[in-house]
Amino acid sequence: MDILIYDIPDEGLKIDAGSGDDWLSGVLIDVLGGLVDKNSVSAQLNIMRYDDNIDLQGLVQYNTKSTCDRCLAKFDSHSNVDIHTVLIPVSDGRERLSAGEIEEIELSSEDLEFGYYEGDRFDLADVVREQVLLARPMKHLCKHDCKGLCQKCGKNLNEEICGCEEESTDPRWASLKGIKVTKN
Ligand SMILES: [Zn+2]
Ligand SMILES: [Zn+2]
Structure with a gap:
């Protein structure tokens, strides 16, 4: 799912993807395997471009069928993954923002992630994959006090x-x- 940087209009690019979008269901199956209900996946993303920097925000949702780590019961759960990532171009192997500048932006927003892209495009599937991976629960419990x-x-x-x-x-x-x- 390549996004061309200079195709992003000034007002931003809205992506509304569902289970019919192979890139999205592909990413979730990559990360979660057979646990994910393919028909439940959706993503609403808003991509803005500020010069060469890309600001990507949105929500990815999916349902899973998991096995409780404590009682081994099967249970359904719904996950919302908030995404907010800034992609910065890499040029000649150097980042255009200095480390100090990146730190400044990172401090201003706690839940902001940073990534890089090369050339004139980035793969939206890669960004979503990384965020879903980070949001994956460490433990699967049917209820918190199982x-x-x-x-x-x-x-x-x-x-x-x-x-x-x-x-x-x-x-x-x-x-x-x-x-x-x-x-x-
Ligand atoms: Zn007993
Ligand atoms: Zn349980």
């Missing part, structure tokens, strides 16, 4: 309390049990 499975009998503790309680230890602390505390 109780998980009993370590002993394997029952889903969100659904029922099993009889193993008295012997159960929070698995997060189990590894600390063997540690002896010594005082100096």
